[in-house]
Amino acid sequence: xxxxxxxxxxxxxxxxxxxxxxxxxxxxxxxxxxxxxxxxxxxxxxxxxxxxxxxxxxxxxxxxxxxxxxxxxxxxxxxxxxxxxxxxxxxxxxxxxxxxxxxxxxxxxxxxxxxxxxxxxxxxxxxxxxxxxxxxxxxxxxxxxxxxxxxxxxxxxxxxxxxxxxxxxxxxxxxxxxxxxxxxxxxxxxxxxxxxxxxxxxxxxxxxxxxxxxxxxxxx
Amino acid sequence: xxxxxxxxxxxxxxxxxxxxxxxxxxxxxxxxxxxxxxxxxxxxxxxxxxxxxxxxxxxxxxxxxxxxxxxxxxxxxxxxxxxxxxxxxxxxxxxxxxxxxxxxxxxxxxxxxxxxxxxxxxxxxxxxxxxxxxxxxxxxxxxxxxxxxxxxxxxxxxxxxxxxxxxxxxxxxxxxxxxxxxxxxxxxxxxxxxxxxxxxxxxxxxxxxxxxxxxxxxxxxxxxxxxxxxxxxxxxxxxxx
Numbered sequence: 001x002x003x004x005x006x007x008x009x010x011x012x013x014x015x016x017x018x019x020x021x022x023x024x025x026x027x028x029x030x031x032x033x034x035x036x037x038x039x040x041x042x043x044x045x046x047x048x049x050x051x052x053x054x055x056x057x058x059x060x061x062x063x064x065x066x067x068x069x070x071x072x073x074x075x076x077x078x079x080x081x082x083x084x085x086x087x088x089x090x091x092x093x094x095x096x097x098x099x100x101x102x103x104x105x106x107x108x109x110x111x112x113x114x115x116x117x118x119x120x121x122x123x124x125x126x127x128x129x130x131x132x133x134x135x136x137x138x139x140x141x142x143x144x145x146x147x148x149x150x151x152x153x154x155x156x157x158x159x160x161x162x163x164x165x166x167x168x169x170x171x172x173x174x175x176x177x178x179x180x181x182x183x184x185x186x187x188x189x190x191x192x193x194x195x196x197x198x199x200x201x202x203x204x205x206x207x208x209x210x211x212x213x214x215x216x217x218x219x220x
Numbered sequence: 221x222x223x224x225x226x227x228x229x230x231x232x233x234x235x236x237x238x239x240x241x242x243x244x245x246x247x248x249x250x251x252x253x254x255x256x257x258x259x260x261x262x263x264x265x266x267x268x269x270x271x272x273x274x275x276x277x278x279x280x281x282x283x284x285x286x287x288x289x290x291x292x293x294x295x296x297x298x299x300x301x302x303x304x305x306x307x308x309x310x311x312x313x314x315x316x317x318x319x320x321x322x323x324x325x326x327x328x329x330x331x332x333x334x335x336x337x338x339x340x341x342x343x344x345x346x347x348x349x350x351x352x353x354x355x356x357x358x359x360x361x362x363x364x365x366x367x368x369x370x371x372x373x374x375x376x377x378x379x380x381x382x383x384x385x386x387x388x389x390x391x392x393x394x395x396x397x398x399x400x401x402x403x404x405x406x407x408x409x410x411x412x413x414x415x416x417x418x419x420x421x422x423x424x425x426x427x428x429x430x431x432x433x434x435x436x437x438x439x440x441x442x443x444x445x446x447x448x449x450x451x452x453x454x455x456x457x458x459x460x461x
Binding site: 055129213214217 | 234243244291295296298312318337
């Protein structure tokens with residue numbers, strides 16, 4: 001919450017005037033931060049959950065996937081709780097909640113699938129290589145700057161905008177902002193991106209995990 | 221009836237040559253074209269069966285593959301080759317209190333541990349107080365586990381692990397839990413579990429208790445079965461060699 005406030009004070013001077021008319025910066029930023037927190041922390045916790053519970057997994061048989069998926073679900077719950085302050089901010093800034101609000105449920109589930117899929121695949125790397133976390137942190141930072149979390153897409157040059165549009169996270173975020181308070185305008189392609197990446201991610205994660213887990217468990 | 225069937229079980233660990241497994245190292249080694257993984261054979265061609273109500277001890281020096289074998293039986297480590305089949309519910313007592321969390325209370329830990337073992341949480345909730353009482357820690361069940369002494373933790377874990385009838389008990393050096401009084405009590409409970417048909421696989425360095433408890437014994441050396449037979453005979457041979 002405090003971080004959101006600082007970012008809001010700083011960036012509202014820089015970016016607020018660049019949003020299309022009718023959109024407000026405070027809810028725009030807050031939605032971005034909620035989204036980013038879910039993705040970053042959910043992914044790290046999910047990827048780490050299996051290596052950090054190694055002591056249990058090598059003593060009692062428990063399906064290891066449970067740990068990664070439950071970490072993603074914990075992130076999902078936080079994401080939904082975050083809707084309460086976001087709603088307040090929406091009304092303070094003079095907007096109203098859109099009737100499309102319930103779609104947030106779908107977005108949350110898609111995000112949870114994305115996070116648990118990537119988390120499962122990464123968890124194998126986390127067990128095998130100690131420095132994975134550092135590398136993932138850097139990648140997540142790059143990814144955050146390539147997602148319009150705290151800036152409007154329109155401030156970027158057309159070439160950069162094209163790159164940002166190819167980032168699937170942008171699609172999730174656009175749909176999220178649109179669903180909550182009509183604060184963005186997603187296209188059909190954003191919807192396709194969201195559903196296809198979430199399904200692909202969970203498929204990839206479970207397949208990779210199943211394939212490498214037998215060889216990795218002894219390294220716990 | 222065989223409760224545990226192990227046929228031509230092989231397990232190979234992949235061991236990293238250098239101490240740290242990092243992506244940086246992987247990158248360096250790949251460029252230099254060196255292999256960094258060697259195979260370490262922990263279990264080679266192990267076959268045996270365990271019948272209902274039978275107590276089988278696994279003997280061997282440190283690093284002979286005893287604990288690895290227990291982990292394979294528990295389903296934690298997948299075998300590289302061969303198969304291990306366990307028919308029925310397993311109560312793994314490979315390390316008592318694995319999955320216990322120091323910040324949770326005694327009762328919460330009992331429920332959480334039972335859930336990890338795949339038991340019906342509702343039934344355990346009702347039995348939690350009784351489990352605590354049997355362990356002799358009923359006064360402390362509402363406090364976080366970090367306030368328990370290590371003996372109390374071990375007693376609670378034993379009480380939880382043996383609370384429900386299991387078909388197979390996997391025991392790794394946990395027979396000496398608590399004080400003399402509790403040892404008698406836990407011994408009696410083990411006996412009653414065995415008498416009601418549970419099979420026990422037990423890893424121990426304590427030859428006296430092996431002679432007393434086990435019907436048969438398996439002597440492992442460097443991952444291979446060196447001798448298998450009646451407990452007394454195997455223990456004699458093991459102590460001689």
